[in-house]
Amino acid sequence: MRRSVLGVLAVLMLSAAGCGSSTSNSAVCDNLAGALTNVTTKFAPCGTVPPIPFDKNQCVNSFNNNGCSDADKTKINSFVSCVNNLPTCSPATITAWQNSFTTCEANLNGLSSTC
Numbered sequence: 001m002r003r004s005v006l007g008v009l010a011v012l013m014l015s016a017a018g019c020g021s022s023t024s025n026s027a028v029c030d031n032l033a034g035a036l037t038n039v040t041t042k043f044a045p046c047g048t049v050p051p052i053p054f055d056k057n058q059c060v061n062s063f064n065n066n067g068c069s070d071a072d073k074t075k076i077n078s079f080v081s082c083v084n085n086l087p088t089c090s091p092a093t094i095t096a097w098q099n100s101f102t103t104c105e106a107n108l109n110g111l112s113s114t115c
Contacts, residue, residue, distance in 0.1 A: 026056070028059075028063055029059035029060055029063065030056075031080050032054075032059065032080065033054050033056070033059075034084070035079075035080045035084055036052060036054065038084050039086065039101075042086050042087065042088045042089055043089050044089075045088060045089050045091070046091060046097065071110075071112075072111055072112050075107055075108055075109075075110065075111050076108070078107035079104055079107040082100075082103065082104035083101075086100055086101065086104065087100070
């Protein structure tokens, strides 16, 4: 599970940082950073997600230079929203939490290679 969380967030934060919900590139990057913090915090009672380096300037630059479509932006927004709405994990709910996270990941299906 931790690798799944790490993998999706790493790809999202470092490669696909060019997409988001806001008209401000800076706000988009803030939203992605917030999602990273939220998933790490919410999963903490069940385990540790290794830290993912995040550079806001790199994110904004990536946002400016990638070709994300409106459909890509919608997918990223859905993922971020889903992650932000995840409950806090507990040892008793870890399977349900993992299933919920998998549902969040599904929002990224079909993300274009340019985003």
